[in-house]
Amino acid sequence: MKGKTEKINRRGFTQEGNWYRGNLHCHTNQSDGVLSPAEAAKLYRKNGYQFLCISDHERYADYREELDREDFILLPGVESSVNLVKAGDKPLTASEEHPLVSRDVWMEERQGLQAVLKTHHIHGILGTEEMVQNARKPAYARREDLPVAMYPQKWDGLAAAQRQIDEFRSRGCLVMYNHPLWSKVRPEEYLDLQGVWAVEIYNHSTVLDSGLGVDTRDWDAILETGRQIYGVASDDNHNTRPIPDSCGGWVVVKARELTHEAIVQSLLAGNFYASSGPQIYDWGIRDGVAYVDCSPSERVNFICGGPVNSGITVLKGQEGYLTEEERFAHREFLEHAEYRLSGMETYIRVECVDRNGKMAWSNAIMLGEEGGACLEDGAADRR
Ligand SMILES: [Zn+2]
Numbered sequence: 476m477k478g479k480t481e482k483i484n485r486r487g488f489t490q491e492g493n494w495y496r497g498n499l500h501c502h503t504n505q506s507d508g509v510l511s512p513a514e515a516a517k518l519y520r521k522n523g524y525q526f527l528c529i530s531d532h533e534r535y536a537d538y539r540e541e542l543d544r545e546d547f548i549l550l551p552g553v554e555s556s557v558n559l560v561k562a563g564d565k566p567l568t569a570s571e572e573h574p575l576v577s578r579d580v581w582m583e584e585r586q587g588l589q590a591v592l593k594t595h596h597i598h599g600i601l602g603t604e605e606m607v608q609n610a611r612k613p614a615y616a617r618r619e620d621l622p623v624a625m626y627p628q629k630w631d632g633l634a635a636a637q638r639q640i641d642e643f644r645s646r647g648c649l650v651m652y653n654h655p656l657w658s659k660v661r662p663e664e665y666l667d668l669q670g671v672w673a674v675e676i677y678n679h680s681t682v683l684d685s686g687l688g689v690d691t692r693d694w695d696a697i698l699e700t701g702r703q704i705y706g707v708a709s710d711d712n713h714n715t716r717p718i719p720d721s722c723g724g725w726v727v728v729k730a731r732e733l734t735h736e737a738i739v740q741s742l743l744a745g746n747f748y749a750s751s752g753p754q755i756y757d758w759g760i761r762d763g764v765a766y767v768d769c770s771p772s773e774r775v776n777f778i779c780g781g782p783v784n785s786g787i788t789v790l791k792g793q794e795g796y797l798t799e800e801e802r803f804a805h806r807e808f809l810e811h812a813e814y815r816l817s818g819m820e821t822y823i824r825v826e827c828v829d830r831n832g833k834m835a836w837s838n839a840i841m842l843g844e845e846g847g848a849c850l851e852d853g854a855a856d857r858r
């Protein structure tokens with residue numbers, strides 16, 4: 476097994492392309508945020524972003540015509556809720572058999588609920604031209620309110636989420652699963668969902684409001700099954716809080732140009748990384764050695780699927796047995812780290828952590844049985 480790893484060459488990103496930074500999850504005054512869509516676009520453009528998905532609750536919107544600029548584009552999208560609710564005194568319009576209600580009815584009836592017990596927040600982003608052409612139903616209109624699923628007391632959580640995912644896909648959207656920890660769903664209610672492009676592993680707004688915004692445990696649980704799924708960091712900003720919740724989590728995409736088509740193609744290919752601070756300039760596997768080039772980091776984690784003790788944390792100075800305090804005092808930071816594969820890993824991904832605890836997350840390179848079929852150099856270039 477071991478000799479074979481030397482033949483493994485995989486790129487984490489395509490060689491060609493430019494880097495574009497974007498926030499895929501943003502609320503405005505079209506749902507429960509405060510900024511207008513134009514103000515939100517202005518804020519992100521001013522802060523060095525090149526793209527933004529305005530994803531208001533149950534309200535799909537395409538602002539490209541009004542807000543696209545040469546150096547900044549909008550990705551049409553929406554965040555849809557599928558709710559398990561505890562009813563109050565008033566009878567509800569929805570039932571387990573017929574859970575869909577209009578956005579207006581949901582807004583009204585939610586006031587009378589005792590609680591939303593669990594929720595799936597499922598994110599639809601307009602896909603490529605090919606996805607829209609091949610979709611079973613027409614794409615959403617430029618402004619379209621979506622019905623909301625409301626299950627009183629009882630639901631089959633997995634099936635309820637799958638229905639909304641299938642609906643998004645039938646409209647030509649790619650689908651992200653948002654903030655699982657905050658949503659209070661159990662792993663069995665979402666880990667086996669099919670047709671999900673990415674899971675939100677860092678949600679800046681919920682990091683600030685409840686400490687439930689970071690979840691890589693479930694991402695790894697999915698990757699351990701051999702299923703590729705990408706990891707996204709985003710803001711989920713509402714701009715309603717005293718602490719600003721914009722510009723804390725983002726993705727950096729490598730794409731041939733700044734167009735909706737090129738950005739979405741790169742998102743679908745996993746040709747991006749997620750971050751709350753550090754930068755990843757390059758990463759991959761060269762002759763069986765995983766490597767990363769990054770902005771100055773306090774530690775680098777190579778996270779691997781496979782048996783216990785797969786993967787490693789790399790700390791600068793660990794060769795010299797420096798204590799944590801000494802390393803910090805010497806300001807010894809890593810801009811490059813490596814890990815030699817043992818041959819037992821089923822996938823590998825990398826995390827770079829800076830001195831403030833901010834992180835960058837690569838997507839995973841799959842190395843299991845299926846991955847083994849295309850381990851030759853250049854396979855990643857097709858992405
Ligand atoms: Zn949400």
Ligand SMILES: [Zn+2]
Binds near residue numbers: 554
């Ligand atoms: Zn949201």
